Amino acid sequence: MAAALDELPEVHAAAIRLHRAGIDTAGIAAELGIEVEAVAPLLRVAEAKLAVLLEAPDRPEKPGSPRSGHDPQPGPGPGH
Numbered sequence: 001m002a003a004a005l006d007e008l009p010e011v012h013a014a015a016i017r018l019h020r021a022g023i024d025t026a027g028i029a030a031e032l033g034i035e036v037e038a039v040a041p042l043l044r045v046a047e048a049k050l051a052v053l054l055e056a057p058d059r060p061e062k063p064g065s066p067r068s069g070h071d072p073q074p075g076p077g078p079g080h
Contacts, residue, residue: 008046011046015043
């Protein structure tokens with residue numbers, strides 16, 4: 001998941017990291033320099049973006065993890 005967090009915009013990644021570290025809403029707002037009221041919507045968007053990244057089929061897999069799908073079989077090129 002750390003690699004996926006690195007793909008997010010910095011403010012989204014920071015909000016998620018702070019939230020998962022147990023920082024409260026006021027602390028997240030202070031750290032990010034935003035209004036307290038903006039934290040919940042920011043976290044919703046950040047978590048949604050993270051979920052999309054984690055579900056992406058072309059996402060590199062961790063070594064040793066089972067494949068979640070299958071690769072398409074290569075076929076003959078055009079005109080073959």
